[in-house]
Amino acid sequence: MKILVCISKTPDTTARIAFTDNNTQFDENGVQWIINPYDEWYSLVRAIELKEKDPTTIIHLITVGGPDCDPVIRKALALGGDEAIRVNAPAKDSYYVAAQIAEIARQEKYDIIFTGKEAIDFNGSAIGGMVAELTDTPYISLATKFELTGNTALISREIEGGEEIDEVSIPVVVSCQKGMAEQRIPNMRGIMAARTKPLKVVEPTAIDALTSILSFELPPAKAGVKLVSPDNVAELVRLLHEEAKAI
Amino acid sequence: MSVLIFVDQSEGHIKKASYEVATYGAKLAAQLGTTAEALVLGTITDNLADLGKYGIKKVHQVANETLNHLDAQLFTNVIAEAVKQLGATVVIFSHTQTGKAISSNVAARLQAGIVTGASALPDTTNGFVVKKTVFSGKAFANIAIHSPIKVISLNPNSFHTLAGEGVAEVSSLAIAVGNPKVKVNSIDKIIGEVPLTEADIVVSGGRGLKGPENWGILLDLAKELHAATACSRPVADANWRPHHEHVGQTGVQIAPNLYIALGISGAIQHLAGVNRSKVIVVINKDPEAPFFKAADYGIVGDLFEVVPKLTEEIKKMRGE
Numbered sequence: 414m415k416i417l418v419c420i421s422k423t424p425d426t427t428a429r430i431a432f433t434d435n436n437t438q439f440d441e442n443g444v445q446w447i448i449n450p451y452d453e454w455y456s457l458v459r460a461i462e463l464k465e466k467d468p469t470t471i472i473h474l475i476t477v478g479g480p481d482c483d484p485v486i487r488k489a490l491a492l493g494g495d496e497a498i499r500v501n502a503p504a505k506d507s508y509y510v511a512a513q514i515a516e517i518a519r520q521e522k523y524d525i526i527f528t529g530k531e532a533i534d535f536n537g538s539a540i541g542g543m544v545a546e547l548t549d550t551p552y553i554s555l556a557t558k559f560e561l562t563g564n565t566a567l568i569s570r571e572i573e574g575g576e577e578i579d580e581v582s583i584p585v586v587v588s589c590q591k592g593m594a595e596q597r598i599p600n601m602r603g604i605m606a607a608r609t610k611p612l613k614v615v616e617p618t619a620i621d622a623l624t625s626i627l628s629f630e631l632p633p634a635k636a637g638v639k640l641v642s643p644d645n646v647a648e649l650v651r652l653l654h655e656e657a658k659a660i
Numbered sequence: 661m662s663v664l665i666f667v668d669q670s671e672g673h674i675k676k677a678s679y680e681v682a683t684y685g686a687k688l689a690a691q692l693g694t695t696a697e698a699l700v701l702g703t704i705t706d707n708l709a710d711l712g713k714y715g716i717k718k719v720h721q722v723a724n725e726t727l728n729h730l731d732a733q734l735f736t737n738v739i740a741e742a743v744k745q746l747g748a749t750v751v752i753f754s755h756t757q758t759g760k761a762i763s764s765n766v767a768a769r770l771q772a773g774i775v776t777g778a779s780a781l782p783d784t785t786n787g788f789v790v791k792k793t794v795f796s797g798k799a800f801a802n803i804a805i806h807s808p809i810k811v812i813s814l815n816p817n818s819f820h821t822l823a824g825e826g827v828a829e830v831s832s833l834a835i836a837v838g839n840p841k842v843k844v845n846s847i848d849k850i851i852g853e854v855p856l857t858e859a860d861i862v863v864s865g866g867r868g869l870k871g872p873e874n875w876g877i878l879l880d881l882a883k884e885l886h887a888a889t890a891c892s893r894p895v896a897d898a899n900w901r902p903h904h905e906h907v908g909q910t911g912v913q914i915a916p917n918l919y920i921a922l923g924i925s926g927a928i929q930h931l932a933g934v935n936r937s938k939v940i941v942v943i944n945k946d947p948e949a950p951f952f953k954a955a956d957y958g959i960v961g962d963l964f965e966v967v968p969k970l971t972e973e974i975k976k977m978r979g980e
Contacts, residue, residue, distance in 0.1 A: 426909055426929050430798040450910055508768060530760075533909060533932075535794050535801070537776050538755070542764035545732060551841045552732040554761040567845070571904070572757050573670065574855030580843040588760075591910060592903060623773030623807045627789060630800045632935075638942070638952045643961025646969040649941070650977050652957055659918040659939040660861070660885060660974065 414470040416460045417523040418494065419514060419540060421449040421504075421532040422478060422485040432629045439534075439629070446481075448489050451529025451590060458594035459559055460527055461493035471495050475517060477502060477510045483612065490607035491599035497610065502617035507535075509622040511543030516618045518548050524583045525566075530555050530590040541588035551585050557592030663689040663696045664748035665716070666739065668758045672705035676858050677754035677814075679714055679821040684814050685752045686715025688781055692750075698828070699742050701727035701735065712826035720746065720833040730758060731840040736765040741835045743770060743809065755813040756857065763813040773805035776813045779936075796909050796932035816857060817915040818936070856905065859888035861918045864907060864934075866892040868923015868944060868963055872900035877967045878922055884971050890914070892924045908933035922963050926951020943967065 424430075425445040433440045448457070457474070464470040472494040476482050479501065486497045500513040518526060526548075528541040538554075545552030557576065558569035561583070568579050568587060599607075641649045653660045665685035667678045682698060689696035697718040698711050708719045722738055739762065743751055751766065753759035755777050767774035775790040779800065783789040787804050790812055794801045805811075856862065863882040869875065882889045889905060896906035907914055909929040915936035922943050924930060931954055934940070942955040943963050952958050959966050 424795075426932070430795045432799070454910070506773070507764065508773065511764075511768065533796055536792075536796060537764075538760045539764035539767070539774060539776055542732065542760075542762065543768040546736060546765040546768040549733075552761065552765060553842065554732070555757055570757075572847070572849075573675065573858060574853070575847065575849035576904075577847045578845045580845050581841060591906065623767075623771070624775065624803050624805050627802045627804050629794070630802070632798075632800065635954060635956065638955040638958045640952075640958050640960060643959050643966050646959070646966060647973045647976075649957060649959060649970065650973040653918070653939070653941070654977060657918075657939045657956065660977075 414467055415523045416472045417526045418457045418460050418474050419528040420452050420474050420476045420489050422446050422482045423449045423532050423534045436628045446485055448485050449529050449532045454596040455589035455593040456527035456529055457492055458597050475514055477504050477513050487607050490610045491603040492597055497612045499614050500617050501614050505622035506624045507537045507539035509620055511540050512620045513617055515544050515547035526586040528588045530588045541586050545586035551581050553579055554588045556587045556589050661692055661749045662694050663750045665698050665752045667698050667700045669704050674706045677756050677816040680819045681752050681754045681814050682711055682714035682716050683822045684819045708830045709827045712828035713823045716828045719828045719830045722833050722835050724837045726837050729844045731842045732761050732765055734840050735762045736769055738835050739766050740769040749809055751811045753813040755815050759813045767811040770809045772809035772811045773807040774811040775803045778812045778814050779818045797935040854888040856888045856890055856912055859916050861885045861887035862890050862916045863887045863920045864890035865922045866924030867894050881967055881971045884974050892930055921951055925949045
């Protein structure tokens with residue numbers, strides 16, 4: 414069994430969001446970088462659990478980015494995984510990133526490719542579907558459970574107002590979210606082991622990005638909260654009905 | 661340069677988000693001086709000609725029962741083939757569970773640039789620039805698509821439907837459908853509840869409710885408002901409420917017209933899941949709760965007293 418886990422570096426969930434250079438660049442000043450939570454808590458940990466069940470499993474981690482991604486990928490290796498691959502190129506857009514991952518996936522022939530359901534910076538939800546398409550592999554999105562028996566995967570996925578259980582033969586690409594696994598904290602042994610695990614840096618394949626970010630903007634500031642006395646709940650109902658037209 | 665919208669259906673019914681996409685697609689088509697057409701996969705009981713009310717001129721249906729269940733590869737094949745046959749240059753999905761399962765696959769197949777989570781009509785005065793939410797709703801990005809074919813998936817509840825007059829011409833589209841590789845073993849839908857991501861109004865509870873046994877007042881309010889119910893992460897983690905109700909950065913992200921937060925302090929991770937709501941009401945006994953800064957209306961008070969009164973006042977307003 415060979416599993417690929419896609420890892421993205423994102424700002425910490427509490428990071429201050431601001432922009433520089435005339436609102437064209439994300440302001441990285443003072444930002445803490447983390448493994449995208451969906452990649453870490455759900456896809457990586459589920460892959461590690463599968464390896465714990467079947468120790469012959471090999472887990473590769475992959476990220477597309479510059480050397481500044483190395484601390485984050487080492488942290489991921491400290492949780493688990495056998496080796497990491499970094500495609501040495503800026504993550505230009507989702508198609509560019511997915512095409513780089515697909516290139517590696519075609520060479521390595523993984524049985525399972527896990528991605529997070531989205532990265533918390535650009536909220537694209539695009540990499541899994543693109544990698545599946547570019548490698549001609551079945552795709553299950555927004556998975557909350559993943560069980561493997563032989564070559565058959567039973568996967569629960571979120572649908573509008575409920576859940577569906579899908580059955581598919583591997584290979585499969587799966588985007589993961591809450592429910593797949595529980596967050597883990599790397600232990601000292603893992604951190605030490607991660608230092609010597611291979612981190613292979615490969616040069617990118619020539620692919621054109623199809624989109625580019627022109628600018629960012631912050632949402633307009635809220636006008637400020639209108640407080641209503643707890644003794645006058647009727648006033649809140651009136652405001653919601655007449656002013657906000659929300660009920 | 662025609663605009664093609666993908667109509668998502670469930671058990672023969674067109675989903676609400678698809679009417680939003682129809683309205684959005686029709687407006688974009690008008691902006692580009694072309695027409696908006698729709699693509700429907702599978703068999704359907706709703707009257708497809710009614711999509712004309714939202715500005716759709718033609719509806720193309722691939723009425724194959726195999727397509728009543730989602731299989732990303734089959735859907736990608738069929739949609740990409742339809743785009744080619746119809747000569748569409750803009751393809752629009754809703755950024756819902758189905759949209760997330762197929763839009764980026766279709767884009768990759770067509771070598772088309774995609775913007776997911778779009779929140780406004782594209783600016784087409786100079787190129788093709790789409791505004792989308794980033795950083796979990798804390799900011800927007802304006803993204804230019806450079807490829808000849810463009811794919812957009814529209815955030816649900818970010819574009820209001822506009823029903824007018826009109827009848828769409830419905831025709832069937834002959835596209836070969838292969839065999840699915842994904843077998844659907846079971847579907848478990850919560851019957852009788854409003855799906856969280858589709859709800860106009862959401863009533864949500866946090867640790868301030870003190871325990872699962874106190875949820876009755878929240879459920880009464882939700883029932884009166886025909887609202888979906890949600891909760892904060894600590895509540896889901898403590899198993900007071902099911903995980904699928906957890907809204908926030910790592911849970912479900914929602915954008916209802918009205919979000920009512922009861923006993924939720926409003927940590928930044930929670931706000932990331934709800935800050936696209938149009939109107940936010942916060943009821944909390946702590947005047948320092950950060951949620952008040954993000955709210956439109958608030959009551960500083962004991963929710964155990966305020967919430968039942970609120971339900972009563974809404975009943976009164978509605979003359980019940």
